[in-house]
Amino acid sequence: MNSDSETPIAELRGTSKHYGAVVAAQELDLSIRRGEFLSFLGPSGCGKTTALRMLAGFETPTSGEVLLDGQRVNHLPPHQRPVNMVFQHYALFPHMTVAENIAYGLRQRRPQPDKAGIAEAVERMLETVRLPGFGNRRIWEMSGGQQQRVALARAIVNQPKLLLLDEPMAALDKKLRRDMQIELQSLQRQLGITFVLVTHDQEEALSMSDRICIMQGGRIVQVGTPRELYDRPLNRYVADFVGKSNFFSGIVQDGALVVEGLRVAAAPGAGGTGATASLRPEQIALSRAPVEGMVNLPVRIEARIFLGEHTEYLVRHDRLGGFLILVPRQAEAAEGGFEPGAEAHANWRAEAALILAE
Known part of the structure; x- marks a missing residue:
C-alpha cells in the first residue's frame, strides 16, 4: 500500500465533461504530485479551465473520476474539499476590508475559531504575502498586484492541500506579472502546498512549473517538466506551443x-x-x-x-x-x-x- 507521501494529492481518471454536444474535456488522465507546482497550458477553449473546475468541485464530470487524497469526490461540493481557488479577477468582497476578506474562510469553518485565533491567522497571512499593516485597507484602495496578494492570502489561510489558480496574473502588466511569478514560486516553496495553475502564457508556465500539462481540444497531449517539453516535444503542436x-x-x-x-x-x-x-x-x-x-x-x-x-x-x-x-x-x-x-x-x-x- 502507498504511503501518504506516495499517494497523489489529486487525480483525474478517464475524466470527461460534456455540455450537451460540446465536449469540454475528454478522458483526462492525470496524477498530481504532493507539493509540486503544475500548470495546465493551452489556448482558449482547450479544456484547461474545465479540468481545474472539476478539481475544485465547480463542475461535475460527465464520466470518469476525480480523486483528492485517494478519495473519490465527484459529487462533493467545493466547500467540502481540501481545495481553494484564486480566480482570474480575484472575486474579492468590495464591502469588506482586506482583513475581513482574508478572514472570510475562517469564519465559515465549523467550529469557528475564536476572534483572537482569526486575528492571529490574518496577521500571519498578511506577513506571508508581504502586506503587513494593510488589514484595514479597503479593496478599492489596493493596486492590482496587492489585490492578488489579498486573494492569495484568503485562499491559503485555511491551509488547503491544493491551491488552484485560474490565470491569476492575466490582468497584470508585464513587469508586475514577472514579479508575481517569482513571489508565487517562493510562496509555494514556503508553504509546501500543491499549486495548480491554468495559463495560456507559455513563458509563465515554463518559468514557474515543476511539470506542465499541455492540452488541445479537450485532451491532454503531453505532460512533462519544462525541459522535457522543450527538448522532447511529442509532436508539432507541443513544439509550436512551448517556446x-x-x-x-x-x-x-x-x-x-x-x-x-x-x-x-x-x-x-x-x-x-x-x-x-x-x-x-x-x-x-x-x-x-x-x-x-x-x-x-x-x-x-x-x-x-x-x-x-x-x-x-x-x-x-x-x-x-x-x-x-x-x-x-x-x-x-x-x-x-x-x-x-x-x-x-x-x-x-x-x-x-x-x-x-x-
Whole structure:
C-alpha cells in the first residue's frame, strides 16, 4: 500500500465533461504530485479551465473520476474539499476590508475559531504575502498586484492541500506579472502546498512549473517538466506551443530530411517517408559565408529586432517558398551584426533539428 507521501494529492481518471454536444474535456488522465507546482497550458477553449473546475468541485464530470487524497469526490461540493481557488479577477468582497476578506474562510469553518485565533491567522497571512499593516485597507484602495496578494492570502489561510489558480496574473502588466511569478514560486516553496495553475502564457508556465500539462481540444497531449517539453516535444503542436520553433516538412532520403532538394536535418528511418523537423532558434547561427560541417542556408535578412540581451533576426529563403526563420543572436558579436536586406548564411548542426511525430 502507498504511503501518504506516495499517494497523489489529486487525480483525474478517464475524466470527461460534456455540455450537451460540446465536449469540454475528454478522458483526462492525470496524477498530481504532493507539493509540486503544475500548470495546465493551452489556448482558449482547450479544456484547461474545465479540468481545474472539476478539481475544485465547480463542475461535475460527465464520466470518469476525480480523486483528492485517494478519495473519490465527484459529487462533493467545493466547500467540502481540501481545495481553494484564486480566480482570474480575484472575486474579492468590495464591502469588506482586506482583513475581513482574508478572514472570510475562517469564519465559515465549523467550529469557528475564536476572534483572537482569526486575528492571529490574518496577521500571519498578511506577513506571508508581504502586506503587513494593510488589514484595514479597503479593496478599492489596493493596486492590482496587492489585490492578488489579498486573494492569495484568503485562499491559503485555511491551509488547503491544493491551491488552484485560474490565470491569476492575466490582468497584470508585464513587469508586475514577472514579479508575481517569482513571489508565487517562493510562496509555494514556503508553504509546501500543491499549486495548480491554468495559463495560456507559455513563458509563465515554463518559468514557474515543476511539470506542465499541455492540452488541445479537450485532451491532454503531453505532460512533462519544462525541459522535457522543450527538448522532447511529442509532436508539432507541443513544439509550436512551448517556446519558439522553425518547422521543415519534407521527405526522408539517405538519413536526412530533404526539403526542396536541401538537406536540413538528420532523419534516420525509412527513405521516401514524409517527416517534419523542429529547429529551435537558438540552434541557428548567422554567418557571412558557409560554415564547414553544418547545414548552410543562404538567406536574406528581413528584419532585425533588438531585445537588449540579444537580437532576433527574421530571415527569408526563397527556395523554401519564402520560409521565415527566427534567429536569435547573442549581443552583436565580432561580425558586427546584419542589416535588413543583407545576404547571409543561416547554419546549424543537422542533428540539432528534432524529427517530430505527425
